[in-house]
Amino acid sequence: MELYELTVHELQEKLDKKEINSQDIVKSYINRIDEKELEINAFITTRKEAALNETMQKENAIPIGIKDNICTKGIKTTCASKMLENFVSPYDATVMENLNNDSIILGKLNMDEFAMGAATEYSAFKKTRNPWNLNKVPGGSSGGSAAAVAANMVPWALGSDTGGSIRQPASFCGVVGLKPTYGLVSRYGLVAFASSLDQIGPITKDVTDCAILLNKIAGTDEKDSTSSNIEKRDYTKAIGKSIKDLKIGLPKEYFGEGINEEVKKAILDVAKKYEQMGAIVEECSLETTDYALATYYIIACAEASSNLGRFDGIRYGYRSSNFNNLKEIYSKSRSEGFGPEVKRRIILGTYVLSSGYYDAYYKKAQKVRTLVKQDFKRLFEKYDVLLTPTSPTVAFDIGTKSNNPLEMYLADICTVSVNIAGVPAISLPATINSEGMPIGFQLIGNHFAEETLFSAAYAFEQENKFREKYKPEFKK
């Protein structure tokens, strides 16, 4: 067995026993990258030599892949945008500081430009392919992260999730992805898409790795006013805890129209399995689901339109070479530097904040947001976790959906409510469909109930043995 096939906790065991060192691990992954990257296109920046050099100082470090919207000092951070094609951050994101001592960055991973998209087709540089089937998308926006983990090109990775951008690609690529509670992981150094929704989270091969990586990145940060001050926990302690009498709610709104039948059946099978394992499963209702998508797109785009104002071609980033005055520096640099989806969302966000529309859209959406939070609160008085599909469908063919933005947005129906409410959710593989594509399911927990999610996810993973049964086939 190759080292790159192992999970991080398996690698860690070997490191602890001094059977291997970080150089062995990094070499194994570099070989794998050399073998698969041409097919997958997961990386925007690879740092093979630099990573190897770092193994000299960090003998027990584990390599990692980082989504390219997380600032890494001295390494390009492009957000998959022409706007930041050559941008080198002058500072490290707080998560990078947290990781630095025992991690080695293998590279920066592809994504939808500024994390806006659900297929990684909006990267300005390349389209990442799904390791299970190279004609399919890996999901998005953290498509590079999910594909790299699924293809064993990195042992684990960081992604970011604003409306499903960790969970949906994890689901499409048959790996594990966690969107932590808002505030659990510092956002300092995450290039902002929608400040009130963004969270950095792990994408890993299994649930145990997910808990280990969360241990490393979670924690209060004085540089992020929205970071929570709850005390540090050891999430690996939740691994292996009994789920007997765990109360699981199945919100019926997630099993209605628009959800693919095969997906629906797979998730109901997951529910059955949970019942067999001693959990109590009940149908419930999350009434605000129907409004969540509109609410999400209004809030996310409004914040994005403001957050992306700083890309003006003055202090950093792309600057148009043909301008005649100050206004043109802005408008030309921004028009030439941003891709079509980013522009669409900036326009939408500017529209909902503009005079005359603010109350009807932005303010109204913030009220509905309160209702969504209340809805979750009500359910978590009764249930420990909620079980839903992660995405209405499995990964689709490259180039088939991106022309219709609204249709694209509607596919986020299963994931956005979680971000609006700020609660945590984990996606893990359930099974594969008739075409051999992974189907993922999502467990949603109450604020800061990551431990419950890990216990429930781990129990299922042990029972289901997805990783033992199925492997990406790189189908052409």
Add this chain to the structure above:
Amino acid sequence: MNISRDEIIHISKLARLNLTGEEIEKYTKDLEDIIGFANTINGVDTENIDESITATEQSNVFRKDEVKEFDDKEALLSNAPSMEGRNVPPSKCFIIGR
């Protein structure tokens, strides 16, 4: 939902985006679709519901008034597009245009 071309032009100016005719057509249509869909929230009864003003429940997150200088000031300037190959005083400023 009816959104006019002029409105899109106005919005794009506010956002400092210089759109081509084709883009204006496309975004007008897209925005009509998306805003039309967004109007679904108008049906929600939000009477007596407060807006979610902040994402965090925490309040009074403050910093002490103590100076900490950033340690790599050169790096702050090194991404500036205007400084490449130009050496006009004052060199530590971001330079715009001619």
Add this chain to the structure above:
Amino acid sequence: MSREDYEVVMGLEIHAELSTKTKIFCSCPTDFGGEPNTHCCPVCMAMPGALPVLNEKVVEYAVKAGLAMNCEIAENCKNDRKNYFYPDLPKSYQISQFDKPLCNHGYVEIDTKDGKKKIRILRIHIEEDAGKLNHDEYGRGSFVDLNRAGVPLIEIVSEPDIRGPEEADAYFKKIKSILEYIEVSDCKMQEGSLRADVNVSVRKKGDPKLGTRTEMKNMNSFRAIQNAVNYEAQRQIEVIESGGKVEQETLRWDELQGKTFSMRDKEDAQDYRYFPEPDLGMIHISKEYIENVKKTLPELPESRKKRYIEEYKLPEYDANILTSSKYFSNLFEGAVEKCGSAKAVSNWIMSDITGYLNENEIEPEKIPFTAENLAELITLIDKGTISSSIAKKVLPEMFEGEEKSPREIIEKNGWVQISDEGAIKEVVAKVLEANPQSIIDYKAGKDRALGFLVGQAMKETKGKANPGMLNKMFLEELNK
């Protein structure tokens, strides 16, 4: 109709930089000047991914200002983003406060020719300053310096209660004086740390409706405000008198040309798209917090004024001027404490010191000597060591010279008063001999002749002779 038939209505939005050590949302220093872009970090330079964290002192100082200006302090308030593009605004939004400012509904009292008047304050909110955009005189381009970006500001917004340029001047000076007293801003107008946006409208006297207003931005001298308001009011009256309509717009005051110019960019109207800043949480101000800030407030001018009138028996006019500036007031109190003579200290500040400041266009905060120095000067006069005419020569030295101690100054210049009887006698004799006509005049009942003779003797001694002794001896000689 003439100008007298109109009333000029004004409101001021005063921006004051707070004198915190660090910026409002990052730990960079707020020091003025410095090489461009050196007081900067990823936060104030708006690097991708950087986030703001609010400086606690900013909240404290703003609450302090609110209390000193009789405001209600909001129990809950928040920060908002004001979105617009300009090179000196690196995030392309300014973090400010929109609908929930920190302080509301206050007032300050000003003195007008018709007596005291309350000017209501609508609100005080906290926000960040922008950087600087400098245009190169050789046409090589514009340069952005972000040292000032993120320096904390409070914006004090008045109600349209101000009538005419004199009241505007009194109000602006009053706000400056309060901010100085409570030590939340150094109010250096030349450095731009205190500046005002001035709204002006005119209406026919007796008309209850406000006219259309224009706004003049970033005025940073008392004189500019006076001139600009005078000009702008006249312009508006002329527009109305000629049958036109005043347009609501932002103007730029050109001090050199003495004119206002339209700044409006007709192409796109401003739309700031305010919304709550998602990177920051709410601010809750407890009653306890307010009480604690209250305890840090120093004695304010109104209270000091009352005390001066009661305790030192000063006329109200004098008390007014002495408390108009923290620097005057502290100088006064410090000097009185040392020399004990309130009346004498007051007279020195009111006449000679103020005179010097006005003549040389110096602000009171620039007075280079201490209260002890002033007290020493007064004591030297009291003791007869110097005459008051010599003292008037010592004062400019105290302003201009290296040496600030009056004792040292008079010693160095040999200005010690001549009180030696023999020496004075000699001078008196010499002057009488040279001016026989004055003796005749005096004897004929012209008292003025005595004054002339004393003046001549002073001239002779370069002002050093003890004037009391001179007087006495001349009288003795003349009445012989």
